[in-house]
């Protein structure tokens with residue numbers, strides 16, 4: 001029998017599409033660490049974003065109830081239908097996780113995934129919108145994104161993503177993962193984080209959408225003083241200065257120095273001044 005040459009072997013394993021963030025886990029120890037961290041119970045439903053070649057999916061199928069997997073790459077979907085299609089608790093959805101209708105997944109569910117890094121920030125914001133239906137998220141991400149999720153005020157990692165994650169969830173950095181655990185190797189370090197949605201937001205605010213408008217405006221020009229950044233984003237100078245003073249926040253401070261509670265006080269102050277003006 002003639003053995004297949006190198007070309008045939010590559011064709012049968014399909015070349016990874018880096019544009020889709022395809023860095024496949026090859027280390028089963030990491031897979032088991034992720035599954036252990038998820039603390040899956042036999043009947044639980046899991047949503048996996050980007051199952052890829054199915055290394056994590058298979059472990060999830062062994063330890064949970066239904067596994068719904070959303071994969072964008074048609075060739076990988078075909079492969080998954082062949083390898084895992086016979087598993088009764090597997091449901092594959094071919095499509096974009098950003099456009100996915102999360103109501104299709106019976107809730108509550110867990111999200112366990114090695115996310116495609118190129119789209120991880122919008123995916124995280126999307127998942128936070130769905131938090132009320134989610135019990136726990138165990139996510140492999142670029143190390144820098146995990147640092148942003150867990151960041152405390154005062155540094156370059158702290159921003160709108162840190163505030164959104166910490167406003168809605170308990171954030172726990174779990175462990176780092178070396179590039180050698182993937183094929184092809186990513187150029188960046190990776191880490192696993194656990195996000196546990198809180199029963200209610202960490203800080204109470206009058207209007208959540210307005211709170212996040214203030215947060216985004218504060219960080220829009222992160223090197224500028226808060227008053228200037230907010231003004232550049234359409235918040236009028238005089239009432240903003242008044243709200244900052246009322247909240248006891250020096251207008252020369254930058255957004256990255258404000259704690260969640262300070263942002264909340266500022267947003268509520270700005271909102272009440274806006275309402276009085278009407």
Ligand code: SAM
Pocket residue numbers: 020021022023024025026049050051052053054055056070071072073076095096097098113114115116117119
């Ligand atoms: N879970 C696999 C593993 O750990 O080996 C693959 C992880 S790989 C980092 C990311 C996966 O997400 C790839 O399979 C890629 O095709 C898929 N993907 C990329 N963009 C996606 C999107 N917008 N929606 C759903 N899946 C996506």
